Amino acid sequence: MGIKPMVITLIVLSLWVGAAAAAVASPSPMETVRERIDQVIAVLNDPAGADSAHRAAQRDRLWEIASPMFDFVEISRRTVGPKWQEFSDDEKARFTDVFTRFLGNTYLDRVQGEYQNEKIEYVQELVREPLALVRTKLVREAVEMPIDYRMRQTDGQWKIYDILVENGVSIVQNYRVQFQSILQKESPAALIQRLEQRLEEQGR
Amino acid sequence: MTKPISLKAVLIAICLVALLSGCAGHRTKGPSDPTAAPAPTPTGVALSTADETTPPAGSDDMSLWEDDLDWNDEGAGVFYTVADPLEPFNRTMFVFNDKLYFWVLKPVAQGYRFAVPRPARSGVRNFFNNLGAPIRIANNILQGRFQTAEAEVARFLFNSTVGVLGFGNPAADVEGLNPEPTDLGLTLGHYGIGNGFYLVWPVLGPSTLRDSAGYFGDRWLNPTIYIDPIEASLAVFALRSINTVSFHIGDYEAIKSAALDPYQAMRDAYIQLRRSKLR
Numbered sequence: 001m002g003i004k005p006m007v008i009t010l011i012v013l014s015l016w017v018g019a020a021a022a023a024v025a026s027p028s029p030m031e032t033v034r035e036r037i038d039q040v041i042a043v044l045n046d047p048a049g050a051d052s053a054h055r056a057a058q059r060d061r062l063w064e065i066a067s068p069m070f071d072f073v074e075i076s077r078r079t080v081g082p083k084w085q086e087f088s089d090d091e092k093a094r095f096t097d098v099f100t101r102f103l104g105n106t107y108l109d110r111v112q113g114e115y116q117n118e119k120i121e122y123v124q125e126l127v128r129e130p131l132a133l134v135r136t137k138l139v140r141e142a143v144e145m146p147i148d149y150r151m152r153q154t155d156g157q158w159k160i161y162d163i164l165v166e167n168g169v170s171i172v173q174n175y176r177v178q179f180q181s182i183l184q185k186e187s188p189a190a191l192i193q194r195l196e197q198r199l200e201e202q203g204r
Numbered sequence: 205m206t207k208p209i210s211l212k213a214v215l216i217a218i219c220l221v222a223l224l225s226g227c228a229g230h231r232t233k234g235p236s237d238p239t240a241a242p243a244p245t246p247t248g249v250a251l252s253t254a255d256e257t258t259p260p261a262g263s264d265d266m267s268l269w270e271d272d273l274d275w276n277d278e279g280a281g282v283f284y285t286v287a288d289p290l291e292p293f294n295r296t297m298f299v300f301n302d303k304l305y306f307w308v309l310k311p312v313a314q315g316y317r318f319a320v321p322r323p324a325r326s327g328v329r330n331f332f333n334n335l336g337a338p339i340r341i342a343n344n345i346l347q348g349r350f351q352t353a354e355a356e357v358a359r360f361l362f363n364s365t366v367g368v369l370g371f372g373n374p375a376a377d378v379e380g381l382n383p384e385p386t387d388l389g390l391t392l393g394h395y396g397i398g399n400g401f402y403l404v405w406p407v408l409g410p411s412t413l414r415d416s417a418g419y420f421g422d423r424w425l426n427p428t429i430y431i432d433p434i435e436a437s438l439a440v441f442a443l444r445s446i447n448t449v450s451f452h453i454g455d456y457e458a459i460k461s462a463a464l465d466p467y468q469a470m471r472d473a474y475i476q477l478r479r480s481k482l483r
Binding site: 106107109110114166167168169170173174175177178181182194195198 | 454465468469471472476477480481
């Protein structure tokens with residue numbers, strides 16, 4: 001008879017311990033971003049990656065570090081906007097895949113090609129669960145560029161779903177404007193094909 | 205005698221267009237800062253001022269959530285955008301500015317960047333930013349932002365003296381002396397005047413009807429337009445543009461390569477940027 005309360009106690013206890021462990025294990029939004037960006041900068045500063053022979057390896061390493069920061073499904077959904085409902089499951093998956101690679105290529109090119117000892121200042125962290133805003137500044141030469149990360153918490157993990165530059169220019173909205181105008185005239189499949197074409201042009 | 209006169213007429217015509225917007229470099233380079241922006245800091249040193257220059261936390265920061273809520277609530281795909289009835293003309297101007305950047309502005313700015321060391325370029329930038337103080341002071345007053353106007357006056361005095369005619373920017377390290385820049389376009393927006401429609405100027409780049417009107421008004425407070433002869437005034441304008449671009453080589457290229465339709469990407473970036481300054 002005394003076994004039932006004990007089982008319940010055990011379950012409650014394990015849940016509690018589990019929750020506590022999760023709380024300890026999941027870093028804050030700013031910590032999440034800072035940790036990854038620090039690693040990215042460390043890789044960029046590593047002279048081993050400087051010569052062209054190791055460029056591809058460096059690129060893979062950067063992608064490995066940076067990509068888990070982002071929620072690419074959410075990014076895809078938001079850039080497409082309400083038309084997302086008109087995408088079939090297959091189209092959603094293909095779009096997410098091709099857009100992820102497109103973003104990856106575009107921004108890795110930039111990071112790899114133009115890194116000049118930029119410094120990141122971590123300015124502020126605003127949390128309103130499940131959303132958060134991490135405000136940073138990129139300092140290059142004598143120019144500062146505010147970069148803010150919009151993040152969402154899923155399964156205890158904070159992931160970026162939009163980036164704001166210059167205090168409020170949303171990258172997601174910028175793509176949404178472009179995609180929307182394509183989708184007004186063309187099918188989801190055509191949009192996917194255009195992105196694939198751009199990927200080919202990028203040569204990857 | 206007729207020859208120099210016609211040359212002058214052409215120069216005046218170019219200058220009129222040019223002066224509608226005081227800083228071509230800012231506009232053609234991308235969404236970095238279309239206003240006569242003072243440099244927030246001349247170096248990355250002013251770490252401590254980062255927080256203070258942001259207006260008291262709360263409403264302003266929270267406004268950055270806006271889009272998110274919009275999207276979730278409506279789901280109708282409504283987002284802030286701008287009318288573009290002149291799109292064919294604008295696209296032509298966009299292509300013109302694109303060529304101008306790659307064929308002229310960029311190579312010249314690269315050479316300039318190579319020849320002129322960074323401190324000197326920062327000095328030039330600071331100097332022109334300092335000259336923009338009257339515009340910012342007047343517009344802050346027009347918007348009823350007297351404290352910000354005061355900060356602009358204080359910075360102007362400080363940088364003009366301690367900063368040696370504005371070539372230095374010692375105010376960057378002083379708390380409360382780094383107000384956000386403003387202009388007449390923003391003043392008009394402050395009083396509820398909308399963008400009107402999107403407009404791409406040759407040389408000057410993205411603007412709107414409202415912001416063009418703002419530029420036309422602001423230019424009266426820009427000392428460099430009163431330089432005589434007009435050729436010298438244009439040379440000053442060119443120097444400022446080249447100097448600005450020298451800090452931003454690669455930015456426009458990045459926007460372009462990241463876009464499916466660079467024209468739309470620039471238009472949206474401009475509109476979003478101006479709106480964020482109105483918040």
